[in-house]
Amino acid sequence: MITRDMKNRMLEEVTEELKNAELVIVTDYRGLNVKAISDLRGRLRNENCLYRITKNTLNRLACKAAGIEQLEPFFEGPTAIAYSNADPVAAAKIFSDFAKENEALVIKGGLLTGQVLDEQAIKALGEIPPRDVLLARVVGGFQAPISGLVNVLQGTLRQLVYTVDAIRLQKETA
Numbered sequence: 001m002i003t004r005d006m007k008n009r010m011l012e013e014v015t016e017e018l019k020n021a022e023l024v025i026v027t028d029y030r031g032l033n034v035k036a037i038s039d040l041r042g043r044l045r046n047e048n049c050l051y052r053i054t055k056n057t058l059n060r061l062a063c064k065a066a067g068i069e070q071l072e073p074f075f076e077g078p079t080a081i082a083y084s085n086a087d088p089v090a091a092a093k094i095f096s097d098f099a100k101e102n103e104a105l106v107i108k109g110g111l112l113t114g115q116v117l118d119e120q121a122i123k124a125l126g127e128i129p130p131r132d133v134l135l136a137r138v139v140g141g142f143q144a145p146i147s148g149l150v151n152v153l154q155g156t157l158r159q160l161v162y163t164v165d166a167i168r169l170q171k172e173t174a
Helices: 004-020 034-046 056-066 069-074 088-101 119-127 131-173
Strands: 023-028 049-053 080-084 106-112 115-117
Touching: 004 049, 004 056, 004 080, 023 069, 023 088, 034 049, 034 080, 034 088, 049 088, 056 069, 069 106, 080 088, 088 106, 088 119, 106 119, 115 119
Parallel strands: none
Antiparallel strands: 023 080, 023 106, 049 080, 106 115
16 A cells, blocks of 8 residues: 555655656557567666656646646546656657557657657657767768868869979979
8 A cells, every 4th residue: 555655755756857857758558568668668768768657646746846737738548757858869769769669659748848749749859860960960061161171272282293293304304
């Protein structure tokens, strides 16, 4: 039997997780077996994301305490919540991919730094390339003009060397 004290501790724990989370995703897990849920939790754990199945009344109370009542409409039927304060794109990608593999998982919606997201927005967030790829693209964008300038300068220098070498050959033969 769960005591009132245990319920209060669970409420405090869920409230803290909601307050600290950068991304919150609410799902309907109906139709998923224990193996599938464990697989999803393992994938999410690798990205520092927690996936928790709790009662909707506890979720509603925690949302009120955390000041994010925008999530309350998503708490209908069997509900599980994922909390991530790491890379939100990675967590969204895991959910998008997992939903494609397991049609039973339904993404209800979520919250990203205070903005409410619907299922399509979470899937779109999952389509963004990983942070490392985006950083590589930015660095490549910065590098391209510089390497182009270096090639132009080398070409001019190369032509000068060829001209001087041609003059040297001409003087040697004369």
